Amino acid sequence: MKEKKPIQPIHYYRFLRANDRLAAMLTSFMEGLLCCLTSKPANVVVPVETSELADGYEFVEVKPGRVLRVRHIVPDRPVEEVPSDQGGIVSCKRKITVYRNGQLYIENLGEKASGELKSCQNGETEPNSTVEVELADSVKSSPLLSLPEASLESVSTGNSGPSETGGVGDTPASAQTETPQPPRRRRRKPKRTVVIDCERKISACKGTHADVVLFFIHGVGGSLDIWGNQLDFFSRQGYEVIAPDLAGHGASSAPQIAAAYTFYALAEDMKLIFKRYARKRNILIGHSYGVSFCTFLAHEFPDQIHKMVMINGGGPTALEPSICSIFNLPTCVLHCLSPLFAWSFLKAGFARQGSKEKQLLKKNNAFNVSSFVLRAMMSGQYWPEGDEVYHAELTVPILLVHGMHDKFVPVDEDQRMAEILLMAFLKVLEDGSHMIMLESPDMVNTLLHEFFLWEPVTLPPLKKESKARPETAKAQSNTTKVFSEPAKVRPASARQNS
Numbered sequence: 001m002k003e004k005k006p007i008q009p010i011h012y013y014r015f016l017r018a019n020d021r022l023a024a025m026l027t028s029f030m031e032g033l034l035c036c037l038t039s040k041p042a043n044v045v046v047p048v049e050t051s052e053l054a055d056g057y058e059f060v061e062v063k064p065g066r067v068l069r070v071r072h073i074v075p076d077r078p079v080e081e082v083p084s085d086q087g088g089i090v091s092c093k094r095k096i097t098v099y100r101n102g103q104l105y106i107e108n109l110g111e112k113a114s115g116e117l118k119s120c121q122n123g124e125t126e127p128n129s130t131v132e133v134e135l136a137d138s139v140k141s142s143p144l145l146s147l148p149e150a151s152l153e154s155v156s157t158g159n160s161g162p163s164e165t166g167g168v169g170d171t172p173a174s175a176q177t178e179t180p181q182p183p184r185r186r187r188r189k190p191k192r193t194v195v196i197d198c199e200r201k202i203s204a205c206k207g208t209h210a211d212v213v214l215f216f217i218h219g220v221g222g223s224l225d226i227w228g229n230q231l232d233f234f235s236r237q238g239y240e241v242i243a244p245d246l247a248g249h250g251a252s253s254a255p256q257i258a259a260a261y262t263f264y265a266l267a268e269d270m271k272l273i274f275k276r277y278a279r280k281r282n283i284l285i286g287h288s289y290g291v292s293f294c295t296f297l298a299h300e301f302p303d304q305i306h307k308m309v310m311i312n313g314g315g316p317t318a319l320e321p322s323i324c325s326i327f328n329l330p331t332c333v334l335h336c337l338s339p340l341f342a343w344s345f346l347k348a349g350f351a352r353q354g355s356k357e358k359q360l361l362k363k364n365n366a367f368n369v370s371s372f373v374l375r376a377m378m379s380g381q382y383w384p385e386g387d388e389v390y391h392a393e394l395t396v397p398i399l400l401v402h403g404m405h406d407k408f409v410p411v412d413e414d415q416r417m418a419e420i421l422l423m424a425f426l427k428v429l430e431d432g433s434h435m436i437m438l439e440s441p442d443m444v445n446t447l448l449h450e451f452f453l454w455e456p457v458t459l460p461p462l463k464k465e466s467k468a469r470p471e472t473a474k475a476q477s478n479t480t481k482v483f484s485e486p487a488k489v490r491p492a493s494a495r496q497n498s
Contacts, residue, residue: 057072060272060273062272062273063269068245068246069245069251070242070244070273070277075236075239075240078208080206080209081209086455089199089200090202092200092422092423093196094107094109094392095193096195096392097190097192098191099191100189194392202456203455204454205307205452205453206453207238207239209281211279211280212240212279212280213240213278213279213281214282216230217285217293217294218287219286219288219290220374220378221249221366223249223251224245225250226287226366226438227243227285229441230445230448233441233445234445234449237449242273244270246290248261248369248373248376249373254369254373258379259380261373261380266380270293270296274297281304282304282306283452285309286310287311288311288434289377291310292313292383295308295386296386299393302395307397307398307451309399309448312406314409314414315416316391316416316421320384321378321379321380325379329375331371345361346358347407348433350434350438350439357439360438366435388420392420394422398421399447400418400424400427401429401436402426402427402429403433403434403435403436404430404432404433405433406432406436408434414428429444
């Protein structure tokens with residue numbers, strides 16, 4: 001008789017894991033089928049099991065029966081007051097014109113600000129930082145910029161701007177006169193014109209400053225746990241950090257009404273959270289859908305928002321739910337497809353799909369929402385005010401972080417955002433995807449920290465040219481004659497050169 005070979009432990013664990021996955025899929029399918037037959041919701045919409053009170057967590061009732069979990073860390077650190085003489089003042093002057101054909105033109109009228117913005121990286125740049133785009137603001141370079149047709153190179157190379165004598169390089173005069181013709185036609189019937197004229201004082205935000213608070217806002221399907229590395233890092237640096245769970249996510253309450261998950265309902269929650277914890281200088285950090293809430297807060301509280309970070313947030317377009325979308329299917333059908341959604345999110349949200357990434361999703365409670373909440377969140381993304389003009393009105397310095405392998409948000413959208421915003425940096429990380437804060441936490445923390453510590457250098461005011469320049473030139477030539485004996489030949493040579 002042949003002896004049976006013992007089952008190897010590795011193959012046995014793989015067998016059990018496959019059985020667990022199959023059982024989960026069958027359970028999900030049976031629950032969805034039961035939902036369709038009984039017309040009852042397949043998901044019990046309640047907070048997850050991690051809702052017990054712990055150190056650093058608070059539960060805030062933003063409305064009666066609407067409770068959000070918030071992680072609030074106030075580290076013990078020596079408080080240092082901000083010196084009054086530090087920080088740079090940036091002039092924000094621009095004219096935004098929207099024409100009836102939908103084109104947007106921006107005239108930057110303020111003093112040059114992009115020169116100081118180049119000093120965002122305090123030290124050597126990261127090896128994975130491949131793209132950096134800045135929008136020039138200069139009185140000398142104020143031609144109309146057709147942003148819908150502008151490329152990345154035209155924006156990045158436009159920092160120097162054309163000179164006063166007329167253009168850069170040997171451009172023919174005929175070409176210069178032909179380019180402004182289309183804007184002149186559209187200028188006759190502007191649909192909307194917005195003029196911005198203000199000054200912002202931008203200073204370094206250190207963890208020892210008591211008036212600095214960092215707000216972290218996650219996106220659809222996430223939770224405050226996805227910011228775990230960032231919250232721990234910046235709290236150790238001495239920063240006060242705030243990270244809420246959106247309604248229906250994490251350990252926050254999840255109402256069974258679809259209207260509770262519209263953009264305006266969630267934005268009102270973030271507004272109340274901001275009012276509760278805000279200080280003098282507040283920095284907003286948003287990811288994906290959370291970027292829209294950060295933009296909303298920057299408009300609502302322009303004097304209190306000091307800086308902002310957008311991580312894989314997409315382009316500056318108004319939000320409108322898609323009519324033909326898989327998320328418009330009934331809740332019970334979505335519940336049956338939940339394993340497929342989790343698998344697709346893992347494939348599209350991470351640059352690599354291994355056991356480490358699966359563990360990150362499970363550990364950080366990402367994409368662990370009910371099908372009812374997921375359906376309501378996707379169908380409630382209606383925000384018509386958040387168009388290009390809405391974003392172009394922002395005067396706060398903004399850092400854009402994008403993962404190169406992001407399949408949810410293409411890099412073109414963040415490049416478009418960098419063109420529209422007044423003061424923006426775009427950092428594209430080669431080894432990251434949509435969940436870049438989980439994939440490369442150290443690099444993201446370094447980029448954010450350098451941005452928090454950055455402050456523009458206040459340039460001295462330009463000296464006005466005096467009308468008596470020829471006389472001063474003569475005086476200088478006379479002094480050279482006095483102090484140099486063999487200068488009898490110099491006047492003749494000077495005449496020849498002139």
